[in-house]
Amino acid sequence: MKKNARAIGDAGERDAVYYLQRRGLAILDRNFTYHHGEIDVVAKDGDELVFVEVKTRRSAQFGLPEESVTYAKQELIRRTAEGYVLERHLDNVPCRFDVVAIRIEKGIKKFIHYKNAF
Secondary structure, X not given: OOHHHHXXXXXXXXXXXXXXXXXXXXXXEEEEEEOXXXXXXXXXXXXXXXXXXXXXXXXXXXXXXXXXOOHHHHHHHHHHHHHHHHHOOOOOOOEEEEEEEEEEEOOEEEEEEEOOOO
């Protein structure tokens, strides 16, 4: 991955954390890895454990950010979330999977939060 793309992704994750906190979610972890998967943000929304995939794009040249969360990516996130639940002994906690898409258009960031995205 190009350095610039990684920097945009890192900034997007920081922005998403701030966005989620402003909406009342408590951030538990960032960049949780398990085997070959990674979850960008793990949060708590009331009683629910929320696994959040963050995607940031500066243009629609390669599609919208949320379109890059393919079925294969979703499956990897699910398996990684299972690892998180297993490691932390959270067997009976309700979970959901969200996507925060950040579109940067003319220097303005637009956040789209898909709850229960998959």
